[in-house]
Amino acid sequence: MSDYSLREELPTPERFCELREVAGMAPRTVVDARRGLSNSLYGVTMVHEPSGETVGMARVVGDGATVFHVCDMAVHPDHQRRGLGSRLMDAVADYLDEHASETAYVNLLADVDGFYEQWGFERTAPETKGMYRP
Template identity: 60%
Template structure:
């Protein structure tokens, strides 16, 4: 890492907290993720098992996030990984994911199932995640 890269990275801190609902919605939109209703966000965020935000220290702006949802014992899902496009390329996604992985290493019992829906090729594989096919396939549906 060059001195310039280190200086840019030092502008950010990862905090163990969840974003407020408006920031959550804004980061999803900025990252090109499907929207969630404010009602759903307000209900869902407090039910998170763990979450982190990336904060741009000079402005105190939350510019990235990730969280873990699940039952706290057998199933964990990494969810809502997003970094604002203006702050991508700084290693924030990697730092967010590393914080989530640290939580899982401490909190998840042996043989827990950790899943995620990947929208970036090659990123999550670095953390040991694999496609489930052909053994299973990911599926979803949205409520109206």
């Protein structure tokens, strides 16, 4: 694990787009990433120290008081299965513990079964349904 360092910073817009793509997430443009990343409440990256390459990321968006949305959680496939995602989520959880009041709405869209529950996240269905606008 000493080959990796956790940094409380956002990835570059270019690396953000690359990590989303290699992780199988919906693509984003660099222009949109540049604009969107600057509006983040919190960001954390995982850097592979021998190469200097950012290999993981996660961030929180929202209004900073009533709504916090965890998003863009990704680890490059070549660096998965090493606990890096857990370290990223630990940092996100620490941020949320410090900044989100007990009445704030904290959510995420889970794409990995059984991962986010260890940080206290629960499924909302059938009470609520996730929706999006294509």
